[in-house]
Amino acid sequence: MQGSITVGPYRSSIATFTRSLEPSLRAALRIDESMVLVTEALVSACAALTDSSDTRPWQEKIEDCFADFDEEKLEKTLKAFIEVCEADEPKNWLEKFKNANYKKFVERLLGAAQFRLLVNAVMEDGAVVALAIRRAVRALMPFAVAWGDALSLMTKEQLKTANRMDVLAINAVQVVVSIDGFLGEKLLSTLPMEVTTATESDLTGWTPDGIDDLVLQFRTLVTEASAKRVERANSPLVRKIRGARDALAHSEDGISQAANSLIELIDRIMREAFPPDTVLAWIDGNLPDEPGLTYFKDGQRAPTKRAEALCFVYGGGPVVPRDANQYDTGEGPTFLHDVVALGLTSARNKLQKLKHADKGTPQEREQLMAVLSALEGALMLGLTIGSMSAEPAPPLELPAV
Template sequence: MDEAVLIWDTVVSSAAILTDDTDPRPWNERLEAAFSDAFTIDADSINGDLEALTKHIESFTQVQLPEWTKTLKREGARQFLVKLLGSGTYYRLELALKQDCAILAVALRRATRNLMPYAVAFDDLISALPSGQAHQLPVLTGTPRALLLLFIRLDRALEKLVTFSSTATLIRGRESEATPFELADLAILTERFRKIVSGRSRKAVTELSAALGRKIQGARDALDHSADPVTQAANSLIELLDRLLRAAFSDDEVIEWIGANYPHAKDLTYFDIKGAARKLRPTKKGQVLCFVYAGLAVDELSPLHELAATAVVTVRTQLQKLKHADMGTAEEAAEVAKHLNAIEGFLHLAISVAWASMPTERLDGLRVRLEPQKADKLTSSSINK
């Protein structure tokens, strides 16, 4: 029982800290300070403590929690607890539980909604896959915007927790978090979060290379204002992808990376027969995979990364076709806009998620490759530290 209370208290306390809008510190600093105050951390025993806590959480969620839920659902359980604890104690505990649930409801709803831009980015990217390949992912059923729909349903499922905690949730949360998203607003929500993805992807690419950031903006400007939107936007996007992949890693580096991580893959390399001697070169898919993994060694191959690479290559192929078969129709412009969304989704996921664990030195090295003039700035920054 003590272990269950400790786990519950830790989860609720963490949720309260992370949803405190008055605290200006980054989330990791908040948690570090909170755990430092609450626990005495011994560097020699921390691994054992974490292992023990993991076992306690596993036991609680698999054994104790289901037993408690089953007991509380029995007819007369509430009346039994009132008699056992006394009405005053019982209602104080019920109020405390509602307040805790209010914290969790706000934290879970906020987390769910913060993940929705990533869901839109993923949906946009996967929508570019050739027919049938998206079904390799269990979560995707062929329904458009499948991942965003999943998160909206999760947001709506949290309404039971909100209802239980009643007005306490309104006190803890923001006004916009008091009501669930509606499935009928799927199109509106898609556009709202797509704008977030677009802004974040442009910012992330611009931080790597201002010139490449202008390519994304140039594609959008062409679609909105150019007299020849399809050709200009398609050209900008193709050049963005090619320059990004080529500048990040040389052909020789990609070949070496493929040999170390995908030694048996048949579609990641080819022999260039131009010139006097044949030369082994990476395919576009090989370049994209190396880019997504940041050229780092792969401990476990991910089917998500492979599907993302296939989607990007498909987008580039389709953009080439549109560039050469441009008839200036609205349908072609809409197709290019769809491909732009997929590329922005890819960049958002690759840079903000796949690269999140990349060592700082590695990231700085990629920045210099993509924009060599940044070398002096990074050197100066390192000296000042």
């Protein structure tokens, strides 16, 4: 597996350095070509993804990193990646590199000048990877806010399904903020970030004014992202969200009008994507033993709101079998799909109650705004997860000519 995967300006300092060493030195350091190749792939991909001057979609950037690979070389690289990761080689090497005795051994082996070059290479590649990780973590914040908002309407009784309350006790926003703070304090501050494309905002801590202000900022992004995803799924329904906000702002009967608009939004976006007959077929094919998904209406079997929400969150795709663990029995819908579907149905139930609000009190408006935030969060998560879960469309069959 010889050859570099570097493309254009993207290159790994570690890979460049280690390939300049004599094979005997690399063997003494226990650095084989597979490990070099994996390091080069990782750093090149991180550099490509964090290149702000390249405005192409991330998929195209990654494709460029492997543009010179034929099928055989790509297969070998993937095999090497799996082998290296399964053996924990990068982790083991980094742990050894932190050890004072090992560093002395490497310095004696390479000499002081070469050792400094190796240290610099590790720091430079570390900076590239650290920047990619920080941006990835920060990209999760809208989803963390959406998750928290979607959970906010549910009672403990609703969340006790499958005994998974211990997972729900985690504050997703706080977790993201904590990881981001650790990256800033322990990694980015110690690495040569000037060799990367890091901006001032990348290097600036997030919470000088506290988490509450941060959540408000990202909730605006959730609102925008939710509207865009609703528009892609069913563009006329975007007016329902905007109409609800306009009713709250300008109408004396705004709470009732907004609640009605949002209920219609929930019902139509799910039923127009997956009509009742489609939902029933999906249940029979994926969750035939799951309770509470069907009922009889006028002698006809019909899906419940939870069933409609689950089919919607799965994008009509398959419920993939999985291994059981302490949080998941391995049966029925996954924890993530179940909670997002529950968020949609809980929002609808709250809206049904607020639909009859006739006092127009500040408390009622505050309740509706909370439901709207929860609904936007659940829709953003549901449409995102559904698009990933949905089965790919079959190829288009053209008529014979």
